[in-house]
Amino acid sequence: MTSATSAAPAEGSALPRLRLCGAPAGWLVCAAMVAALTGAIGLLQPYLPVPGLAALYLLTVLPAAVVWGFAHAVAVSVVGIAAFNFFYTPPAYQLAPEAWGDWFALTILAVTALVVSELATWSRRQAQEAALLARVAAALLEHGEVSGHLERMTADALGAGKAQILLDTGPAHGTGGECHPLAVGGRQVGTIVLRQLPRRGAAARRRVLPALASLLGVAIDRERLARQALEAETLRRSDAVKTAILQAVSHDLRTPLMAILTSAGALARRGMALDDCDRADLLSTVLEEAGRLDRLVGNLLDLSRLQAGAAEPLADVVAVDDLVVAALDQLTDQAGRVRPSFPWDPPAVRVDPHQMERVLVNLVENALKYSLASEPVFVRVTATCSETLIRVIDHGPGVAAAESQRIFAAFQRGPGSGSVRGAGLGLAIAEGFAEANGGRIWLESHEGQGATFVLALPVWHLETQL
């Protein structure tokens, strides 16, 4: 008689469980039901033929079988029929074992009890397994992976002490415990290892495992496909970026090259009557354009290093004014337009001097390019005890508030930049280097007021290092 014990408590059973405190309460309720029904029969007795009333005990046997199982149901049948026999079968208030109608009724009730209780158990078990699989499916689809929670759920439902689900493995080696391969469509997707198994329940496991395997197979496939989709998207995006870079850059590379080739070609020709002035002009064009190419290539290298995460700063303690001075030194051609100003005691910062110079050169070059040649560009350095601010101020057309974030992206040019040369890398590089060195850059002003770019760097104090 395994039906009583196989009705084990499990979550999600759709069948009602009047399990108030377990089996003892069940007996009490059954006894109450029998008593109540016996009493009710007493009331009905004057109106209906007595022998047929024994059938009413079905009303107690059915609930007992469904809820508590075979033992309760049989007990209810026996006690019920006995009560009926005692109270109602003639002679009344006496057990009459020769009343074969009652024996017949008892037999029928017992058979009913057996059938119904088995059906109830089977039904309950189906529900449990379905619930487990539903939960597994939900967990897999939600997390896309096998978690400890899932393994615990599986262990509970299969009646094992511990369960382990290994994905994507070949046949598992004996690690203690029962190993079941999880196969989907002939393909092994993983292995379940069950430990601390009770003897019974092997049949249940056999039933559940194929469905579990299918679910796992689906989950694994889904994960793999999601990964592939992500990789494909990343690749596509990086290709798109590369194409954009090539397009943006090829124009800016070819323009100076054309100028150089043309000028140098003219210089090299023997038939041309060039005076010193012409010659000097052509040569200066060659030098200027070559310088421009050099800067562009330098910018591209810097940008690619930044984007590849290969721009480790080599930090050194330097004075802010020295940085600005060194940067301005690199802008020989329009240096006269720049007006630097420093506080009396410029603070020190701990940065990579080369990278910071690039930041300042880019900011000042931008300021020079986007303002009139007749106007000065100011570089103002101020400091608090924690931060130093370097402001590069021009009085050109400025940048609209809506653009103030976008201009820091690579290859972005401001809307008013039609005639200004350059591939739009300067600010992206400046931001990259500034952040790599612990600083930040932002735009402080708006359209119509010119542009003020601010570079903030943390001040380096000797005392904090000791």
Added chain:
Amino acid sequence: MNARVLVIDDEPQIVRVLRTVLEKHGYQTDTALTGRAALAAAARRPPALVVVDLDLPDMKGVEIIRSLRRWSRAPIIVLSGRARSGDKVDALDAGADDYVTKPFSTDELLARLRAALRRAGDVSDIAQVRVGGHMVDLARHVVLGPEGEVELTPTEWEVLEMLVRNVGKLISQPQLLTEVGGADYLRESNSLRVLLTRLRHKLEYDPARPRHLITEPGMGYRFSA
């Protein structure tokens, strides 16, 4: 001049330009395209000055410098690309005297060559030097400016003198600190740069655009004539 210069660079175009320029200015030029060839050439005909590119195919520039420094005290000037200043600093630590960043102007290279070849004794008789609108009298330890005498602290004098006596040469911070008294204090308080700033404020026309007292961040200091 007739000083012998050894140029070590693997790029033939650079070598060609350098040879042309140097020979035009009276230097004898030996060239080598690899580190090994360079060391052999230097051993065969010891140069008065070496110009070495840091990015050579067979040996790193720093190794060549170390090898040379084992037996030669000839000044070494390093040619390097613009980026990683770590290479340049390593080269200076290994014994190089100065550096020039590619692409360089030939004027700059020649100026540094001249400075490097000048021995300390050659400038010991510089008595006076102009800095900004000031006349610095090294013999009498006095700085005269348009508004009269300018006071310099003893440490400021030592630093100024060292830079001036090595006019055109790069002096690294450790070098400067070794020479100057009160070096421990300067090193500890990191006020060498503050001292330079003070000197610039006292002497230069425009402290924000110094012409003479140059700081090369991460590398060192230079007095430019």
